Structure formats: C-alpha cells, structure tokens
Amino acid sequence: MKTPIELKVNGELFKLEVEPRRLLLEALHDDLGLTGARRGCDDGFCGACTVILDGKAVHSCSVLAVAARGKEVITVEGLARNGQYHPLQAAFVEHGALQCGYCTPGMLLTAKALLDKNPQPTELEVRTAISGNLCRCTGYKQIVQAILSVARKKS
Amino acid sequence: MRDFEYLEPRTIKEAVQLLQQYRDEAKVLAGGQSLLVMMRQGLIDPSHVVSLEHIEVLRGIHRDGQRTIIGAMTTHDEVSRSPLVAARGAPLAQAAGKVGSPHVRNLGTLGGNLCHAEVGADPPPALIALGAQVRIAGPNGERVLEVEQLFKGFLETVVQSDEVLTRVEIPDPPEGAVGVYLKHTLRSVDRALVGAACLLQLGSDHLCRDVRLGLGGVAATPLRARKAEAALRGQRLTAALAEAAGEVAMGEVSPISDAHGSADYRRKMVKVFVKRALTEAAAQAGYRL
Numbered sequence: 001m002k003t004p005i006e007l008k009v010n011g012e013l014f015k016l017e018v019e020p021r022r023l024l025l026e027a028l029h030d031d032l033g034l035t036g037a038r039r040g041c042d043d044g045f046c047g048a049c050t051v052i053l054d055g056k057a058v059h060s061c062s063v064l065a066v067a068a069r070g071k072e073v074i075t076v077e078g079l080a081r082n083g084q085y086h087p088l089q090a091a092f093v094e095h096g097a098l099q100c101g102y103c104t105p106g107m108l109l110t111a112k113a114l115l116d117k118n119p120q121p122t123e124l125e126v127r128t129a130i131s132g133n134l135c136r137c138t139g140y141k142q143i144v145q146a147i148l149s150v151a152r153k154k155s
Numbered sequence: 156m157r158d159f160e161y162l163e164p165r166t167i168k169e170a171v172q173l174l175q176q177y178r179d180e181a182k183v184l185a186g187g188q189s190l191l192v193m194m195r196q197g198l199i200d201p202s203h204v205v206s207l208e209h210i211e212v213l214r215g216i217h218r219d220g221q222r223t224i225i226g227a228m229t230t231h232d233e234v235s236r237s238p239l240v241a242a243r244g245a246p247l248a249q250a251a252g253k254v255g256s257p258h259v260r261n262l263g264t265l266g267g268n269l270c271h272a273e274v275g276a277d278p279p280p281a282l283i284a285l286g287a288q289v290r291i292a293g294p295n296g297e298r299v300l301e302v303e304q305l306f307k308g309f310l311e312t313v314v315q316s317d318e319v320l321t322r323v324e325i326p327d328p329p330e331g332a333v334g335v336y337l338k339h340t341l342r343s344v345d346r347a348l349v350g351a352a353c354l355l356q357l358g359s360d361h362l363c364r365d366v367r368l369g370l371g372g373v374a375a376t377p378l379r380a381r382k383a384e385a386a387l388r389g390q391r392l393t394a395a396l397a398e399a400a401g402e403v404a405m406g407e408v409s410p411i412s413d414a415h416g417s418a419d420y421r422r423k424m425v426k427v428f429v430k431r432a433l434t435e436a437a438a439q440a441g442y443r444l
Binding site for chain 1: 156157158159160161184187188189191192194195196204206208232255256257258259261262343344345
C-alpha cells in the first residue's frame with residue numbers, strides 16, 4: 001500500500017507516493033528520474049549507490065524511501081550549479097579520477113560529505129572516507145589526489 | 156522484496172506490543188544495513204517491519220554509575236567517535252570504527268549488529284573482552300545477559316521474535332587495564348576473517364593479573380578464548396607467552412572455509428592476531444614484548 005512522503009532532493013521539495021518496500025535508490029530512479037546513483041552490488045557495500053542523506057554519505061540501496069521522509073537528499077545531479085562543475089567534479093576531470101565513471105557519482109558525494117564536515121582531511125582520512133566506494137578502474141590514486149586538491153584550494 | 160506493512164512505534168512498549176501481535180511475521184528494523192540487504196536478496200520476507208527509528212530513548216551514550224550505557228540504536232559512527240567509549244571501552248570504539256564502511260557506519264547500529272549476529276561482526280568480540288552486557292525488553296519485562304550469552308548459532312541470537320534489544324552496558328574496566336580490537340580482513344568493507352579483542356591488566360614485572368580475550372569470525376558465534384586466557388593469567392607476559400596463548404586459542408576456534416579464506420588459514424591467523432592484540436595492548440601499558 002502506498003504511503004505519501006515528502007522529502008527534499010537537491011534543494012527541491014518532492015511529494016511522492018511510495019510502497020514501504022521502495023528503496024531510496026529506486027525512488028530516485030523511478031519516481032524522480034535521477035539515475036546518477038547506481039545499483040552496483042546488491043549487497044550493501046560497493047558504494048555505487050551513495051547519496052548524501054541529512055549530511056551523511058549512505059548507501060541508498062540500504063535505505064527505505066519511507067525512512068527518508070522529511071529528510072534532505074543530495075545526489076550527483078545536485079552538484080553542478082548553473083552549468084558549472086562543482087569544484088570536486090572539476091578536480092576529478094583535471095586529475096583523471098574517472099574512467100568508466102560508474103563509481104564516480106558515489107565518489108563525488110562521499111568526498112563532498114567528507115569535506116563539508118572535515119575541510120582539511122589528511123590523506124588517510126580521505127582514503128578511509130572512500131573505503132566504502134569501490135572503483136574497478138582507477139586504482140584510487142587520482143581520486144584521492146583530486147579530493148585533496150579541492151581541500152588544499154579551499155585552505 | 157514483497158510488500159510489507161511499515162510500522163513506526165514511538166516507545167519500546169509499543170514496539171514490543173507490535174512484535175507480540177505479529178510475532179514471526181515481523182522483523183525489527185534498526186539501521187537497515189543488514190536487514191534491508193537480506194530482504195533485497197530474498198533471504199527473508201517479513202510481512203511487517205517494525206522500525207525503531209522514532210524511539211529516542213534507544214539512542215545515545217551516557218554514564219550510569221561505573222558503567223557506560225549505549226542505546227541499541229546508536230550508530231557505529233557515534234560509538235566510534237564517543238569520548239565516553241574511548242575512555243572506558245576503547246576496544247569497542249576501535250571495533251565500531253571498523254564495521255563495514257563509513258556509509259554503513261553512518262546508519263548501522265550497535266543493537267542491529269548484535270541481533271544480526273553475523274560471523275565476523277566486529278563489535279561482539281570487543282564487547283566480550285569488555286565483559287559487557289545487553290538489556291532485552293519483552294512482554295514479560297526486561298532481562299540482562301552477558302554479550303557472550305546472546306549468541307546461539309550462525310546468524311542466531313536468543314532474542315525472541317517479541318523482544319527488542321534496548322541497550323548495551325559496559326562495566327568500567329579495572330584501573331590501568333588496556334585493550335585493543337584488531338580486525339584481519341582483506342578488504343576493509345568485509346567482515347573480519349579474524350576479529351581479536353583483548354582487555355589486559357598488567358601488574359609489576361609484566362605480570363598478567365587478568366585478561367579477557369574475545370574472538371570473532373572464527374566460529375559460528377563470537378567466543379571468549381578462556382583456555383588462552385588461562386595460559387596467560389598469573390604469568391609474566393612475554394612475546395613467547397603471547398605466542399603460546401595464540402597457539403592455545405587456535406584450539407578453541409572452529410572456522411569455516413569460504414571464498415574469503417580457508418579454515419586452516421583462519422586458524423593460523425587466530426594465533427597471529429591473538430599475539431598481536433596482546434602485544435599492542437601491552438604497548439599501551441608501556442611494555443614492549
């Protein structure tokens with residue numbers, strides 16, 4: 001049976017009707033057309049589905065949409081402003097921190113959640129923060145460098 | 156998943172009533188980092204899900220006399236950052252900081268982790284080493300158990316279908332006690348191949364006055380390595396003794412072989428990590444083994 005929920009996504013308020021079994025990831029895809037968050041492992045650990053929920057990077061595949069009622073979600077689609085890359089997106093491009101791009105939305109959002117709370121992370125803190133975002137292509141080095149470069153620019 | 160009814164009780168009493176009403180048809184939802192994964196995989200399909208999200212009294216960490224109380228809905232992230240837990244339950248702070256990934260730790264809860272009882276979960280051996288207890292609420296009142304008594308078998312606890320684990324209670328370690336939790340895993344997001352926790356009390360001349368060893372990932376349930384402890388108690392702690400204790404611990408475990416490692420490998424790693432845990436704990440007390 002569908003339940004009405006209200007939630008903010010990328011700054012905009014949405015009213016949805018969802019069944020309790022609807023995952024946040026599914027609501028983003030099917031109810032809101034936001035496909036940036038990816039379905040990766042079906043096992044709750046790869047991070048391809050990462051979104052920011054009330055300031056925390058979480059696996060949207062392991063959150064019920066009904067549990068997101070009244071909360072704020074940020075997806076990768078909410079990063080760029082007026083056609084301009086978010087500094088993290090620009091840094092990822094500059095540092096070659098993506099190849100196939102599948103992990104990238106999750107990486108960007110995890111990085112944003114980190115820098116919002118900890119603007120000057122150490123390399124170890126960056127590596128720990130992205131330890132829940134698996135990347136098959138890059139070997140992580142350029143991703144870490146891109147994130148640190150944004151942190152350095154802000155300081 | 157099949158559709159289910161989503162229930163949001165506001166109190167523990169209400170939650171217990173709902174669980175009594177729906178019994179084996181219902182599952183308790185804490186952080187969802189284990190339950191929802193299993194539901195998506197079709198391993199379980201409850202017709203009713205009782206979410207503990209709105210029961211505020213289940214959250215938070217506070218002191219009560221000479222104990223640290225952790226609400227069951229406290230997240231691993233909160234536990235790992237808590238100054239109270241760092242001060243009086245360091246092995247748990249370390250264990251909580253190693254569960255899954257930061258994403259999992261942001262939502263996953265200590266109570267949920269304990270009730271899920273996964274092999275290789277990080278908090279249980281740390282709590283066993285700390286001599287912690289859990290409080291469980293049911294229709295007939297509350298009961299308190301040692302953490303070790305909570306686990307019955309593979310993914311099985313003694314928590315009944317009409318009960319809710321409400322909090323974890325950690326008695327203050329003795330003055331001067333030191334402890335660690337070490338996790339052996341190939342990828343940080345995985346469960347522990349071996350999780351080794353110790354709480355160690357050293358007297359003068361490196362004498363091991365008391366010790367508690369918790370092991371996870373190496374049997375169907377987390378366990379206390381009592382024989383290894385007995386080999387240490389009352390003896391001068393040296394590198395050789397730590398190794399010998401590790402050897403004894405190997406005989407107390409029954410690991411399985413799976414894609415992450417063979418039983419033989421896991422057993423050998425028990426020895427390595429028991430020795431390492433004792434060594435690192437002793438180092439905290441200023442003793443280099």
